[in-house]
Amino acid sequence: MSVMEKKELKATVPTTKGKKLDLFRLILIMGLGACFLAQVWRQLVKFYKRDTTFTSTKLSVDHLLLPAISICAYQGFKYEEMANLGMTIDQWVLDEMNERWRRSTYSVEELVKSISFVDHEQKRLHFEVAAVDTPDIRIVETNNLEQGRCYTMNLMLNYRKKFQFMTVRFKIPEAVKALNLYIHDSGEEIIGLAGNYWVQQPFSILIEPDHRYNFELNKEIQILDAQRNCTSHGSNHHTNRCILQEIVKSDCVECHYPYYSPFDARNQSLKICAKISELRQIRNCIAKTIGRARVNTCHDSCSLTRFGVQWRANYIPGTPTNETLGFFYFKEVEEEIKEEYRLFDFGAILAAVGGSMGLFLGFSFLDCGVGVRNWVRSSWKK
Structure with missing residues (x-):
């Protein structure tokens, strides 16, 4: 049998090598695609959960409904000190909150000097902190993991409709690092003076209707x-x-x-x-x-x-005062940590998406290149 006849006979023999290779490529691409989608979903779920739980204190129903003044003080850490410990972002947040919780040792008498209101009849009502124990005004300790030790003064509805503005005179212990001011009805930060910028007493605020x-x-x-x-x-x-x-x-x-x-x-x-x-x-x-x-x-x-x-x-x-909201509280969770925390989550999503997409597209283009090469070879042979 001549050499030409052997080549023709070999070409007519059926083979499964190409089909196995195509099946392998298909499984590989599908697997990479599934991994890519799973990674994106996991990061999105993680980002959503972390972001909502981390900011839930600001946006809770209590902040939308409760007429209250809360004042909180901390001996918290600086952001750089936490970063130098080499912790992950998750550990930074949890450890810092726990440490602030442990160090929040100030009483309301140590923070607040006096509280005064001016009602709709232009009468000034002045309260020493130790004497604030009326049915309309009551100081309640409202602690949680994020705020540390806080003292909330609840203003009942029958009194809330009467005042026009209020003044809270307070003193800041030397160990307090920073104070941030938030509004109860919106949870949005109004003034945050951290580090070298301090809020000093006296302080008064009115939130209009x-x-x-x-x-x-x-x-x-x-x-x-x-x-x-x-x-x-x-x-x-x-x-x-x-x-x-x-x-x-x-x-x-x-x-x-x-x-x-x-x-x-x-x-x-x-x-x-x-x-x-x-x-x-x-x-x-x-x-x-x-x-x-x-x-x-x-x-x-x-x-x-x-x-x-x-x-x-x-x-x-x-200005009408029947729906005036005059509630505020101080809080010392640095914006830098929260922004860094969210940025880390968003960066993780981008990294996961980018890496998985790169692998997916890379193997896809490789498969297309192999297919084009085989097509060119088969066409050239014909």
């Missing part, structure tokens, strides 16, 4: 350093005035709803009249302005580690 918030930034700014060698004398006055002038010159503050403040007859305050959606932007702008001023324009020999700001919210005459 149309959710319009009116704030003033008071000129009285206290600046100290950790070693107590920079007092309110000497260059500190210059730094005070300098920082305030930088804030006034900045474009951070725009008063959309001007009014005359009953607290400031001589008009000496820097007015901030804004909607709730604008307050975060204003806060961030002022914080950046202060940071630049400390380093550049207003630099002096003092090591500035505290910047005390007094925020005020005032009642506008003529």
Whole structure:
């Protein structure tokens, strides 16, 4: 038998090699696709669960319905300290919350000095904290894992409809790292002054029925350093005035709803009249302005580690008060940790999707390339 006849005979013999190879490719691609979809689903479920459970305290029904003031204080860790421990993001959050829970040792008497209200008849009702034990106002300890130790003052409905604004005077223990202010009815952060930027007493706020918030930034700014060698004398006055002038010159503050403040007859305050959606932007702008001023324009020999700001919210005459919400609480869960936590979850999703999609497309293109090569070879032979 000649060589040509042997080749023709071999070509006519049926083989299953190609079919097995195609079946293997199909199973491989289907398996990769299933792994890809499973990974995406797992990451999405994990992201959804983590995000909702982590922010559920802000958005709970209690915050939407309860008329209350809550004040919380912590000795919490700094973000960098947690990062240096080499923990995972999950451990950062859980360990930090547990540690804050353990260290939250302040009583309401240590935090709050006094509470006063002005009712619709312009009568001022003043309460010392130890004497606040009436049917209308009652302080309740409301602790949970995220907030640590908090003291909530419940205002019953029959009294809630009467007041126009309230003032809570409080003192901040030295060990407290930061205080963030949230509003009960929305759970949205209004003012968060962390690290070097501190909220100082007295503090008063009114939340109006149309959710319009009116704030003033008071000129009285206290600046100290950790070693107590920079007092309110000497260059500190210059730094005070300098920082305030930088804030006034900045474009951070725009008063959309001007009014005359009953607290400031001589008009000496820097007015901030804004909607709730604008307050975060204003806060961030002022914080950046202060940071630049400390380093550049207003630099002096003092090591500035505290910047005390007094925020005020005032009642506008003529505003209906039958549905006024005047409830706020302080909370110290750093936004950086929450944002990093969410960013980590989102990055994990992108990494999983990208990696799985890369493998899936890579093998798919490889399979297409092999198919094209075989087709070209078979066509060339013909």
